[in-house]
Amino acid sequence: MERFLDVRVEVAAALATGRPVVALESTVLSHGLPHPIGLEAAAAMEAAVRDEGAVPAAIGLLRGRVVVGLTPDEIEELSSGVQVAKVSVRDIAPVIAAHRPGATTVAATASLARTAGIRILSTGGIGGVHRGGEDSLDVSADLHALARTPIAVVCSGAKSVLDLGRTLETLESLGVPVIGYGTHEFPAFYSVESGLPLEHRADDPREVAAILRVHAALERRQGVVVAQPPPPGTAIRLAEVDTWIREALEEAKLAGIRGKEVTPFLLESLARSSHGRTLETNLALLEANARLAARIAVEL
Numbered sequence: 001m002e003r004f005l006d007v008r009v010e011v012a013a014a015l016a017t018g019r020p021v022v023a024l025e026s027t028v029l030s031h032g033l034p035h036p037i038g039l040e041a042a043a044a045m046e047a048a049v050r051d052e053g054a055v056p057a058a059i060g061l062l063r064g065r066v067v068v069g070l071t072p073d074e075i076e077e078l079s080s081g082v083q084v085a086k087v088s089v090r091d092i093a094p095v096i097a098a099h100r101p102g103a104t105t106v107a108a109t110a111s112l113a114r115t116a117g118i119r120i121l122s123t124g125g126i127g128g129v130h131r132g133g134e135d136s137l138d139v140s141a142d143l144h145a146l147a148r149t150p151i152a153v154v155c156s157g158a159k160s161v162l163d164l165g166r167t168l169e170t171l172e173s174l175g176v177p178v179i180g181y182g183t184h185e186f187p188a189f190y191s192v193e194s195g196l197p198l199e200h201r202a203d204d205p206r207e208v209a210a211i212l213r214v215h216a217a218l219e220r221r222q223g224v225v226v227a228q229p230p231p232p233g234t235a236i237r238l239a240e241v242d243t244w245i246r247e248a249l250e251e252a253k254l255a256g257i258r259g260k261e262v263t264p265f266l267l268e269s270l271a272r273s274s275h276g277r278t279l280e281t282n283l284a285l286l287e288a289n290a291r292l293a294a295r296i297a298v299e300l
Contacts, residue, residue: 019055068118122155123289181203191241
């Protein structure tokens, strides 16, 4: 593994001395946000992690290696989106072997972060069961990665364009604990409410850290989802978002968009329909989640 793994000095030193480290997903910067907004998001997330006393470790693939702790220049290279592969778990080896640049999804980031010894990851929203997934079987690898990777993922639930009910049911079936941070309801990414109740809640980073310590002591192989609603000042009513999503899904169907291209297409369509409101919410929740992840990492 050492032939293909490059853990940068600051991250390696932090891990060696027990300092808190937060892994950051890179596809949200390259495929989830338009350039150069992805760069702004990356800078805000890293600053939030550092403000709370932790070390940020953005993860991606460059020049035939896994890089844990991307530099600003490397993040810019990946966020440009030019021939940058969207890398899930299945894609890691082929993309490395081809020396292609690659941005890692939640699934791939979680897997590679645990290989490097990182215990917590921050992102915007996890993948899940796509709408109509009961027929298409289009289910994100994020869910299966969470079922076998003992890492905490701080997010704002799953992306609103997905089937949130089926996503939550699948997480339960896979044995993945979902902790609502400051809420008893599964967040709907852009929206605080989803109508989907959660069994478990924490209101302080210490409470989350206590859960994660027990989870680790019991040697559970699953990850833990920490679901934080978007900041109140930027959250959008679910009814508004659902209207835009229905329009975007019809647009995607007519355009023949399928597979892993669906989510970025829908996110771009939502940004247009909302006149940029969904983009503002996305940026705000990314920063808030990075800050919370750092606070939990410090407690751990």
